[in-house]
Amino acid sequence: MNSKSRIVQALAVLAGASLALTACGQGSASTAPTEGGTLTYWSMWKDGEPQQKVIAAAIADFEQQTGATVKVQWQGRSNTEKLVPALNTNNVPDIVDGPYAKLAPVLGDTGQALSLGAAYDTVVEGKKVSELIPAKYTSISNIKGEDGTPWMLPYSLSSDAIWFDAAKHPELVANPPADWDAFIAELAKLKASGAAPLAADGDVAGYNSLWFTTALIRAEGPGSFKTIASDKTGAGWDSPAALTAAKKVEEIAKGGYLIPGYDASKWPAQQQVWASGKASLILNGSWLPTETGTYAAEGFQYSSFPFPAIDGKPTSVRADFVGWAVPKKAKSPELAQQLATFMLHKKYQDDYGTKAKVLPIRADAAFSPQMDSVKKSLDSATSVYQQNDGVTFPGYVEKVFWPIDDQLFLGKISAAEFVAKMKDAQIQYWKDNG
Numbered sequence: 001m002n003s004k005s006r007i008v009q010a011l012a013v014l015a016g017a018s019l020a021l022t023a024c025g026q027g028s029a030s031t032a033p034t035e036g037g038t039l040t041y042w043s044m045w046k047d048g049e050p051q052q053k054v055i056a057a058a059i060a061d062f063e064q065q066t067g068a069t070v071k072v073q074w075q076g077r078s079n080t081e082k083l084v085p086a087l088n089t090n091n092v093p094d095i096v097d098g099p100y101a102k103l104a105p106v107l108g109d110t111g112q113a114l115s116l117g118a119a120y121d122t123v124v125e126g127k128k129v130s131e132l133i134p135a136k137y138t139s140i141s142n143i144k145g146e147d148g149t150p151w152m153l154p155y156s157l158s159s160d161a162i163w164f165d166a167a168k169h170p171e172l173v174a175n176p177p178a179d180w181d182a183f184i185a186e187l188a189k190l191k192a193s194g195a196a197p198l199a200a201d202g203d204v205a206g207y208n209s210l211w212f213t214t215a216l217i218r219a220e221g222p223g224s225f226k227t228i229a230s231d232k233t234g235a236g237w238d239s240p241a242a243l244t245a246a247k248k249v250e251e252i253a254k255g256g257y258l259i260p261g262y263d264a265s266k267w268p269a270q271q272q273v274w275a276s277g278k279a280s281l282i283l284n285g286s287w288l289p290t291e292t293g294t295y296a297a298e299g300f301q302y303s304s305f306p307f308p309a310i311d312g313k314p315t316s317v318r319a320d321f322v323g324w325a326v327p328k329k330a331k332s333p334e335l336a337q338q339l340a341t342f343m344l345h346k347k348y349q350d351d352y353g354t355k356a357k358v359l360p361i362r363a364d365a366a367f368s369p370q371m372d373s374v375k376k377s378l379d380s381a382t383s384v385y386q387q388n389d390g391v392t393f394p395g396y397v398e399k400v401f402w403p404i405d406d407q408l409f410l411g412k413i414s415a416a417e418f419v420a421k422m423k424d425a426q427i428q429y430w431k432d433n434g
Helices: 003-016 050-066 079-086 100-108 117-121 170-174 180-192 205-220 224-230 240-254 269-275 288-295 333-342 346-354 369-380 396-409 415-433
Strands: 038-043 069-074 095-099 153-158 160-165 281-285 302-305 316-318 320-325 383-385
Touching (some): 038 050, 038 079, 038 333, 050 069, 050 346, 079 100, 095 100, 095 333, 100 320, 153 346, 160 369, 170 302, 205 396, 240 396, 240 415, 269 288, 281 288, 396 415
Parallel strands (some): 038 069, 038 095
Antiparallel strands (some): 095 320, 160 281, 160 302
């Protein structure tokens, strides 16, 4: 199909899809399709990244079809940090994207994000945006303001899993460990065979902490870690569940399952070791195939299984969002929402899945075969939760939880010492932070 035909087809699609935005919820913008106008977009992606290329193509189509001008700045991962001082000035972008964990402390938790009820009511390719995004994701209260209306519009997902090479371990495809005991048995089996069971880049605190938070949430359900972290008395750390989860991490750290030297590794050394076939398993995010694809062993087949169940509880799965938010001080909030909903057309969602090789938010969008196991896990999950169980208290994760959890995962302290240290540190945190 030539470029002229593609433009005609795109215009036909746009004409058939209502881009009308109707008011929904206090503080949301009400608008109809407009022609022309200018908006500013601060993006977390850098020029040349796969996600940037998808968004740039969508913006070009949007500009051509609406006559609008989008002044996009490809700022990289520091875009939300730059947004903090900007909010006190008149130099505020009309739309910004980023992961929930970074947008929430700056916009969502501070009440400086516009309610996006209008965007969720927009009809795209015959369906409301609220219908295009699976209900299990839009039901997460963290992305909603006090009025119950979402302030964030996700466009892609990430999750985590225990990854392996299906070509080398077909038995894990057919019969992955269903619970913690079976998982430990598998690690022992791999160790006895002379293989290195687990790889881990011990200098990445966010990866290390997955072991504790996931073990706790597997046993106690979504919200359990946030409940403990929210307790200003620190008493939540006295719960048997906290100690049990910590003992699971201690079992991994001190069981001889991790590659020697993981505690002194520098990312991405260990994931490179894993992808080259020198370790069997790694707990990591759904971005791992993209990050390791250039140095994976010949014939490597990416597959994964969920973190094992604990105590027979229903399996919940982590689902983190990357999406858009519109500051309340935006000069063109209606046009910003039009752009966001435009980029949810299937064409661009398919490109996220097949070209950027991430998980698109639309359930009907195409995705890379490398994501098949993670996609199945998300689709079948009875419930979902966000990174760190949605905890975004300023500085808590980075300055309180991660440093102490690192000591546990690196084998420097016991499970009992971990919970005691966390209790003391949390009490002090809430004294300092109200």
